[in-house]
Amino acid sequence: MKLISFVMVAGFVVLYFMDIAFRISMMNWEMLIHSAIRFFIGFLLLGIGVFYAHSIRFKSAVILILALVLADDILDYFRHVDSFRFEIMIHGFFMLLWGSLVGYLAMRHWREDDLQL
DSSP states (O other), X not given: OHHHHHHHHHHHHHHHHHHHHHTOOOSXXXXXXXXXXXXXXXXXXXXXXXXXXXXXXXHHHHHHHHHHHHHHHHHHHHTTOOOOSHHHXXXXXXXXXXXXXXXXXXXXXXXXXXXHO
16 A cells, blocks of 8 residues: 555656646646546556456557547547647656556555455
């Protein structure tokens, strides 16, 4: 649990400095939704599905992630939200990686606790 907490705190610190460096306002609904979608896609598909359970092949997961992110960007285009910038792409990539790391560590921790019971 300490490792998960460390990764979460380190991720929030990196996210804070990334938002300051890229001048991204994190406290609006659009960015919260973007960040949450990418974090949980990384958490579920990459962290749990690919790296922990090996139930999804990496290539299939990447294709599915690209489809979900593209659908989100198309929805933003029709709502007239400008989210197709290089800084936002780097931010989204970080959220995917952070979510996948937290997902993998959470499942590994949950499985270790389940085996000890």
